Amino acid sequence: MNSEKLQLTRLTRNLRALSSAAAKSLHEQSERAAEELTQFKAVSQLPVMNERAAMRGKRGRVAVVCWDLGHNPAGRAYVLYKLLEKEWNVDLVGPVWSRYGDDLWKPIRDADLRVRSFRCNTLQDFMPKAELLAASQVYDLVYVCKPRLPSLYLGTLIKQVSNCPMIVDVDDFELAFFKTRKYASFDEISADATTALREPYEELATRYCQSLVAEADSVTVSNIALRKQFGGHMIRHARDESEFVNTPKTRRLGRARLGIADNEFALVFLGTPRPHKGVGEVVRALHELNDPSIVFHVVGKLTDESLCKQLEHYPDARVTFHPNCTFEELPAILSAADLVPLIQDLDHPISQHQIPAKVSDALSLGVPVIATAAPPLKDLIAAGAIIETDLQSLAAAIRFQCDESRNGRSLAHECRRNFEGELGMGINRVRLDFAIKEATARHAGMAPALLDLLTLVRNTYTLQRKAEYAQQAKEFSLPVNSDNLKSKDPHRKRRSSQSWFSSLPGKFNKQKKHDIAFFWKQNDTGLYGRRSDMIAKYLAASGRVNRIVHFDAPVSINSLNVQFSLKTHRSGSQQDRILHNIVDRQLGIVDDEITRHRTFVNSSQPKRGVLLGKPIAKRDEYSAYVREQLLAHDMQPETTHAWFCPIVWDASELIDNIPFASVTSDLIDDQRAWDANTPQAKRLDDCYRTTLSKSDLVFANCQSLADAMLEYAPDIHVVPNGAERFSELPEMSVPEALAAIKGPVVGYVGNLRDRIDWMLLHDVVSAMPDVSFVFLGPSDDTPNAVSLAKHANVHMLGVLPYDDLPRWLSHFDVGMMPHINNRLTERMNPLKIYNYFAAGLPIVASEVNNLGLLGETLQIARNADEFVAALNFALQGKPDTRSVGWQRTMDSIAWDVRVGEILDTLESSIRPRFRYSA
Structure with missing residues (x-):
């Protein structure tokens, strides 16, 4: 034995002795610690x-x-x-x-x-x-x-x-x-x-x-x-000493599983076959031996084409391939082996530092390992735990081990001893504890240096996202009729250089335009082009608003735990996009000169940690957070309008704690209809009551919704939903997912859970097998959607971001709205109807309330037969978006018109209150 091997052997033995002593000492310390814990209720000294x-x-x-x-x-x-x-x-x-x-x-x-x-x-x-x-x-x-x-x-x-x-x-x-x-x-x-x-x-x-x-x-x-x-x-x-145990029964079952005969000497390789791992060299050695009783079993998928071609040159080697196995299956399979070859390419850079896990697997089961002397294995070779070979001696070494085994000279006990002393869980837990x-x-x-790492990644992400948002804005640049957003108040026009705020004393006279704190009830701002998105967007574009801070609903950081399960998480899903939204808003990625977007991330846990380098707040600090964000955007609460989109659970508290100049609520739907006759219904009703009773101005998107809330707000202004001017966008390419679908295409965009008439849809799609029905919206967790998707002409394509909506709609032939008529839909003004119209689509809808005045473009169907007939009629052609009648309707429903009306109502309604307060 040369001096290097002698030194490695001594080093290995000394390490084992030290490890054994340390293990014994640690065990004694653990017993004493356990006793002290019982007697004195001691706690761990770890920082958290x-x-x-x-x-x-x-x-x-x-x-x-x-x-x-x-x-x-x-x-x-x-x-x-x-x-x-x-x-x-x-x-x-x-x-x-x-x-x-x-x-x-x-x-x-x-x-x-x-x-x-x-x-x-x-x-x-x-x-x-x-x-x-x-x-x-x-x-x-x-x-x-x-x-x-x-x-x-x-x-x-x-x-x-x-x-x-x-x-x-x-x-x-x-x-x-x-x-x-x-x-x-x-x-x-x-x-x-x-x-x-x-x-x-x-x-x-x-x-x-x-x-x-x-x-x-x-x-x-x-x-x-x-x-x-x-x-x-x-x-x-x-490896676990108790799980990796080879018994005669285990070995017999393992050999039966791999198809190894009693008289065969089995070499087993377990893992991903790659060129540097020596699979080809083992096959070459067996080809030289030309002994059909020596068989090489490879458990792992062979995907490397060069290795496949290499193996074709050795026809006299017996090689059997098996599929990948799980960790739980590993002991049962490897116990079948007589020898595990690890013939690494000593010149390959990976072999210089990588030790195959198969060493531990094999030795734990008493199976000898034969290997080339790669640097990571030298101490184990020196200690006698691994049999050393080289490429020239490989065939002879395999023959020698085969003969030794057949002559009854087993290395199983020695292999197991080496495993327990160096590769078992026990000894390595001791080391890990150190x-x-x-x-x-x-x-x-x-x-x-670690803080630099965090900064690097966050800054890179921010730059990438800002560039993406800028590109989206460039591609999705819709015309805005700014005249429609100007004030219709002649007194305001005559006083164009000064707003009515200038008549107020003190700090009020610095205000030239409106400041707005905008509170949305969910965490999906910007994703779907909802009414709230459009109102906030056109308020900012109006020239009549100075600054906006837009707040999505508060988020408990602990509630996000459920998002990190592969069983529920899907890339590009609604929840996935919401996670992005939360972070982008914290980083200010979607901010511009007028609008800042924020989400209050909080925790009710004693230990709250940090997010993006900032401490996570307590849940009861929301009002303070809102005030802080307003001031950071140079907005004084006393001159700021609060705008709520109920249900906003914190609305009453915010109104009480922050002296807003005025409070406006915009009713979008009646959530009580979702949770009727449940304990949640009373909580919802209480929230509507307190929010509306504390509001100075209330809007609703349809009369039936306003009527439902009259008890809490007797004077509600109805401003229906609207649409952006999609027809004025340039021609757009067909989305890839839609290009593969044969037309004609009838499309639906939106929620697929609580308002769809599924029975109607089954009848309609069955009656029109030559028409493709495309649904864009979250559907994975909706059994009815899964059932409908079994029809060959139904395509559930998932969530569609609003920025992609015009492109998709431009390649639909008809837009449909197959809603059921119930308490929920009675108090809705469906936004999708307006978007379909703005895209120049003919529309077919079931008979529900509040569909708007869209002329002949919209057809109403009372049952499946009428729905089919209406679709067939609509498929004959799209409306002429250049006609006077179509343009007149578009001008009446455009969001610039709707928000101009909202601003006029806001200014005329709240002016007296401000003057009185001043």
């Missing part, structure tokens, strides 16, 4: 303690963060999860990138794990979800698996939000997967961030992140080669 976890006897809550849970990086994360779960409550956290799939990595998909994840395609998908995921749960420790940007960024966020220690685990040299292996500086990546971070797991981002490993509170590595480069604590690819203690001791806040 999860009280519920403590009650269950766990040390706290840990996030194991993986940069992608959709392919094999999740394998190492799974190991770390299993090491921790004995003493900690563990969450497996991370994105699933569409490049690698849309679900959890198959080997862990059915494992009993707590997973918090989301799907994403680019940085624009990833960043807001990462921010909200981190902010919605407090942890005691974060363990980052692999220093790629997605995992390191998310881990750093959790560290900041939870004020907890962060460990970074390195089990590969990540730059070995790229051409350039030099670390990148902050300046280097900043110079090309927009491109480099689009897919933030690519080369430049990964080179940058390697330089941040040392900023962690502690580092762990999987092998000796990585420790030479990164330092840190050695945490092997550990890493946790180091991280806890070193944790003192955020390193400047």
